[in-house]
Amino acid sequence: MTELHLWLRHEVRTTERRTPIVPPDARRLVDSGVTLTVEESPQRIFPVDAYEAAGCRVAPAGSWVSAPAETVVLGLKELPDEPAELPHRHIFFGHAYKRQPQAADLLWRFGRGGGKLFDLEYLVDDDGRRLAAFGFWAGYLGAALAVLRHRGRLRTPLTPTDKDTLDETLRPAPGDEEFTALVIGALGRSGRGARAAFHTAGIEPTCWDLEETRDLDRKALLAHDVMVNAVLATTPVPPFLREGDLDEPARRLGTLCDVTCDVGSPLNVLPVYDRTTDWTDPARRLREQPPLDLIAIDNLPSLLPEESSTDFSAALLPPLLTFGVGGPWGRCLDRFRQACRELGVVEGESCDV
Numbered sequence: 001m002t003e004l005h006l007w008l009r010h011e012v013r014t015t016e017r018r019t020p021i022v023p024p025d026a027r028r029l030v031d032s033g034v035t036l037t038v039e040e041s042p043q044r045i046f047p048v049d050a051y052e053a054a055g056c057r058v059a060p061a062g063s064w065v066s067a068p069a070e071t072v073v074l075g076l077k078e079l080p081d082e083p084a085e086l087p088h089r090h091i092f093f094g095h096a097y098k099r100q101p102q103a104a105d106l107l108w109r110f111g112r113g114g115g116k117l118f119d120l121e122y123l124v125d126d127d128g129r130r131l132a133a134f135g136f137w138a139g140y141l142g143a144a145l146a147v148l149r150h151r152g153r154l155r156t157p158l159t160p161t162d163k164d165t166l167d168e169t170l171r172p173a174p175g176d177e178e179f180t181a182l183v184i185g186a187l188g189r190s191g192r193g194a195r196a197a198f199h200t201a202g203i204e205p206t207c208w209d210l211e212e213t214r215d216l217d218r219k220a221l222l223a224h225d226v227m228v229n230a231v232l233a234t235t236p237v238p239p240f241l242r243e244g245d246l247d248e249p250a251r252r253l254g255t256l257c258d259v260t261c262d263v264g265s266p267l268n269v270l271p272v273y274d275r276t277t278d279w280t281d282p283a284r285r286l287r288e289q290p291p292l293d294l295i296a297i298d299n300l301p302s303l304l305p306e307e308s309s310t311d312f313s314a315a316l317l318p319p320l321l322t323f324g325v326g327g328p329w330g331r332c333l334d335r336f337r338q339a340c341r342e343l344g345v346v347e348g349e350s351c352d353v
């Protein structure tokens with residue numbers, strides 16, 4: 001039995017319908033002795049009643065700020081801008097270890113409050129493999145949106161759906177022109193998802209991973225009609241595309257989907273745009289002649305909230321059941337401390353695990 005008190009928070013982003021823990025897995029946590037408080041959340045794909053029926057406590061949206069000090073706050077995406085000091089332990093995707101624009105602000109909030117970030121992106125097994133990730137569904141949606149845009153069938157604003165409905169729209173229709181597609185990072189989770197979506201759409205993409213980009217052939221890249229970037233960059237590499245490449249007269253590339261969305265980071269392999277796109281305006285025109293559209297949405301899996309949450313929750317449950325010192329959580333904490341040191345963030349009162 002564990003004395004862990006987890007607090008599943010409401011996501012502030014109104015389009016975020018995913019959850020890291022689905023009700024059946026919430027029940028398994030409760031049955032294992034975890035106290036699980038779940039905030040009310042109007043947009044979460046599973047109603048709060050389903051959590052209550054699984055034995056969870058219910059609390060108002062945003063009430064984690066006054067949760068008991070020993071509580072571990074669980075979420076997915078960004079915290080609200082307030083409070084300025086974060087005294088709790090938090091589990092979520094902080095996007096703060098690659099010198100992203102908001103990184104220092106977030107880490108200083110932890111530094112001032114004495115709290116800790118267990119960043120889900122860095123929750124890895126002994127071999128460094130991610131334990132819980134949304135990559136497959138990010139890639140699936142990235143490729144799906146790129147196909148729909150390329151075929152002139154992308155309906156906006158985007159709204160969450162389910163896989164069967166999405167697949168209906170993806171299948172080729174009579175009169176659809178054939179086109180070529182490239183997936184970079186094809187061997188990873190997102191890459192596999194992208195390939196699966198292309199397959200549903202009747203397209204067999206060219207697949208590149210580390211081997212094929214070592215000596216990058218930009219001409220070959222630009223000769224594809226559609227490209228999906230799904231790499232996980234960990235060290236800087238030469239950009240796959242630079243501004244000047246977009247003006248290459250022989251460019252066929254007309255739809256570019258950046259699943260990676262490292263915009264603003266020194267690790268960005270596509271420094272040809274300066275801000276992400278969103279569900280209201282998913283595609284932005286980068287060039288007119290010939291047209292080149294960019295899709296760079298950083299919460300793609302939320303468009304299939306039930307499927308992506310269910311897979312993620314199944315993967316997160318085992319490590320949550322052993323939350324504590326050492327193992328994957330210890331590595332997460334080490335990575336947090338390293339990031340704080342790199343940015344000169346001084347830890348305040350500590351709240352040690």
Ligand SMILES: NC(=O)c1ccc[n+]([C@@H]2O[C@H](COP(=O)([O-])OP(=O)(O)OC[C@H]3O[C@@H](n4cnc5c(N)ncnc54)[C@H](O)[C@@H]3O)[C@@H](O)[C@H]2O)c1
Pocket residue numbers: 133134135136138184185186187188189190191208209210211213230231232233234237258259260261297298299300301
């Ligand atoms: N847009 C979204 O909503 C969303 C959601 C989830 C994940 N992501 C992002 O998608 C990216 C991929 O995530 P993942 O889970 O698929 O990672 P992953 O580790 O499973 O796969 C990444 C792949 O990229 C390859 N790669 C790395 N550097 C490369 C290079 N220079 N050239 C070619 N291939 C290279 C790796 O070999 C690997 O096969 C990450 O940056 C992640 O943050 C975005």
